[in-house]
Amino acid sequence: MARPPRFDMDQMLDAAVRLTVASGPAGVTMSAVAKEVGAPSGSVYHRFSGRTALLAEVWLRTVERFQDGYFRTFEAQGDPVRAGCAAARHVVSWSRAHTDEASLLLYGADDFGRADWSEEHIRRADRGHQRVAGMLASVAAGLGADGSQGAERVALALIDLPLSLVRRHLRAGTRLPAYAEDLAEEGAARLLGLG
Missing domain, CATH: 1.10.10 (Arc Repressor Mutant, subunit A)
Structure with missing residues (x-):
């Protein structure tokens, strides 16, 4: 054996x-x-098989672990707009619980050699991106917001705003404040018209 x-x-x-x-x-x-x-x-x-595969796997495993919780949080809500607020909150709470992984995600896939990844690694990355795009479109539809301005508003609320809050503290090496999740959710709610 x-x-x-x-x-x-x-x-x-x-x-x-x-x-x-x-x-x-x-x-x-x-x-x-x-x-x-x-x-x-x-x-x-x-x-x-080599460094390229190692870099692809560490990037994808980290992104997929984050996205699993992000989508579970989103899907647990009935209303897509409230789900978006919960997802914005999740960005901060996950980053607080997984500081090293969140720090890794401050880099981009290109920093991990995406241009040289295998087709399977690229497919995995693209599936995640498509899932995020679908979620953002669902929130935009729930808002009745179509067009590029609506899409930008939703992306700002669910991705950019919570990430900027996390990024500032991770780069400075400071702890996220206890109220950070509340700020992310409040900012998302205001941008999505719930505030």
């Missing part, structure tokens, strides 16, 4: 998150991940 692997993919991706926080995406190398988890380099190459 084969022995279970001593170092699994999640351990390696967790190490890649820590390396990103410490040194940015450039600090995420196969040898740095191996050293971080105390594994031989071969263990990392056994799980990832």
Whole structure:
């Protein structure tokens, strides 16, 4: 019977998150991940075909974990506009609970080598983007807001505003204030006409 692997993919991706926080995406190398988890380099190459695959996986795992909660929060509400406010709040609460992962998401997919990703990695990323676009369109429809101004208002409320609140504190290395979720939700409500 084969022995279970001593170092699994999640351990390696967790190490890649820590390396990103410490040194940015450039600090995420196969040898740095191996050293971080105390594994031989071969263990990392056994799980990832190369650095490009490693970078794609750490980015996508982080985005997908965030999006899972974001969409669950949105879908738990009946009204799309109130759901949008809850989703804006979720951006802050998730970032508070997952500071390292939120710090990683301050970078973009391009910083993690998207141009060189495999077709499957690109498909995964595109599915997430399409799901977000669908959610934003649902909120805009709930508002009766069509056109580019309505779309911009919804994106500002659900994405840009909560992210700017989180970004400022993460970059400064300060804790999010206890009322940050309330501010994100209040800002979204006002932008969506509920305030």
